[in-house]
Amino acid sequence: MSVTIKDVAKKANVSVATVSRVLNKKSNVSEEAIKAVNDAVESLGYSPNFLGRDLRKSETRRILAIIASTEQSFYSDVIRGMEAAAYAQGYDVLIATTQNDPNHEMHLLGMLFSRAVDGAVLLGPKLDANTINALGEKHNIAMCLERLDNCNVLTVTIDNVKAGRDAVNYLIRKGHKKIGLITTLQRSQSSIDREIGYKLALKDNDIPYNEEYVYFGGYETEQGMTGCEYLMNLPSPPTAIFAISDMIAIGAMNYALSKGYRIGKDLMFMGFDNIAYSHMFVPHLSTVEQPCYAQGKLVIEKLIENMKAENPDHNLYTLSHSLVLRDSTGD
Amino acid sequence: MSVTIKDVAKKANVSVATVSRVLNKKSNVSEEAIKAVNDAVESLGYSPNFLGRDLRKSETRRILAIIASTEQSFYSDVIRGMEAAAYAQGYDVLIATTQNDPNHEMHLLGMLFSRAVDGAVLLGPKLDANTINALGEKHNIAMCLERLDNCNVLTVTIDNVKAGRDAVNYLIRKGHKKIGLITTLQRSQSSIDREIGYKLALKDNDIPYNEEYVYFGGYETEQGMTGCEYLMNLPSPPTAIFAISDMIAIGAMNYALSKGYRIGKDLMFMGFDNIAYSHMFVPHLSTVEQPCYAQGKLVIEKLIENMKAENPDHNLYTLSHSLVLRDSTGD
DNA sequence: TGTCACATTGAAAAGGTTTTCATAATATTG
């Protein structure tokens, strides 16, 4: 049916071994044979069957990146970083989405167990730490952007506790004492960590923690609006709000705008992620920026190292974040 | 090294053929054997090697979606649709990005030629129509969201000419005669088509086409700002602006806001795509909505049909769009 | 001339599955 290495061999009047050698640019093959093979490949329109090749080599040179969905545009820089690192070493990166379904996440990891890919990177897993630990024992798994408590699988992330702490400390330094937090009900470790950072910053400044100031919503802008509405309708509303993502912060600002609050003066906002839109909104949003590209690049480099290593590296790597200050904090 | 079907067979005291039958839920195998095999699989932690399986079956049940990058968040609904259709038939969808590099696009298509996937969907190809036509002759390729002139490859899209025409006609119906267009220098067929629609709408209403009113920029919000600045500094500036994407429109509105134009009154805006942010901005953006999920779903259904078909379907399927009217057109 | 090193080559094994084919055992039919 479709043209195989045998057909090429026949046409070029050489053995399949020689064809393989030419195709893989091995030494010890005559100029003559090289030409004959290349001509045959060309004229037959042959492309090697990766399934046969990969089976024989038991290696695919493909890495699977598993993400919840492609909606969060800030994943795109992480993926660019992953691709750059992978491509530099002759690997391809494939992306698959779980739509937040842990079962589907497990299904996708099946591609790893069944050797359809050489490794997998989880960007915000839905599976629990125990499960991932168990899988990490036997397979090439890494995590990126999101760490998991008690998970000894190679991880590249930022220090979300410190990032939250820095963000809130900045608001406090701006003179605020009543600081709202809009976070998510659906707990990812990063949101938990940012919340811890929030509390630590209060403690740093001897401001008592008030659970009324914490709103639990979702990742959508709408829930940012609702969160802001809730906070501003408290008897003693906050004068600054830290949202654990820019999407949420943008929703929150939207509500505040519609109610006539003067953002950056009466009410300050700090987001997280520095997504493209965060400086398109008027007023521009202050936010915490994490090194997306660098995290993606590093996790792939480490993962590929692990593939070759005797003793895989199961460490946690923490890259550094930074504050980006704009209108919403009066900067 | 790793556990194979042979190990399972040995442990279960049956032949590999029987193991395979159990694993693939074939009939004609005794309850006894089923149990023995399942127990062995469990105790050995066996998962079948997909490379062996796929090679033998010459089928992977995987489809590759090739996109420029995951940055454009509106791809996410298309992908959701693709996944739903694929999953319903036991296929997986893998995503790979080209970062707008046609060479990389070709490299990724290599996975199709080399049978690492059963089919590929191009969402906004960077390759030209001739190349894609040639590839489409021999391989299972489809296009989605973006058609290509003179390309006879299965395509699912909307009628971008009509969509542009509808959008601009709406602005005209609102009383505008001086209408700006912000489009992109980098020509995709959809942007060309929307521009054609723009011209047709003018013609529909006997408004002469004025090339001064057309600004060619990029897909970023920044270029939307620049485009708006250019248009509003014309001797006789437009009173309404159609941008071929919401990102651009948001940038444009951002400029207009900063200059104190009253959006929806002095100056109207119409975007394209109905991205999540388009109703988060104040003022809310009027826009053209295309059925992303439905397009993704249909293209996969048709592509899978084609895989089984004698005579593959190379038609163009056009789904319908709609206007979403909000503040920016005074609605 | 004989020996050796080296370059080039092909036959065949290996990688892990599914599937075909033949066989044996059992059940059904007349």
Next chain:
DNA sequence: CAATATTATGAAAACCTTTTCAATGTGACA
């Protein structure tokens, strides 16, 4: 009871590569 289906099974072929191993041919060297 004989003849025929039916069911359950395993051996081996097939899928397409890469790689090992042995073999051939060539040139260099003594």
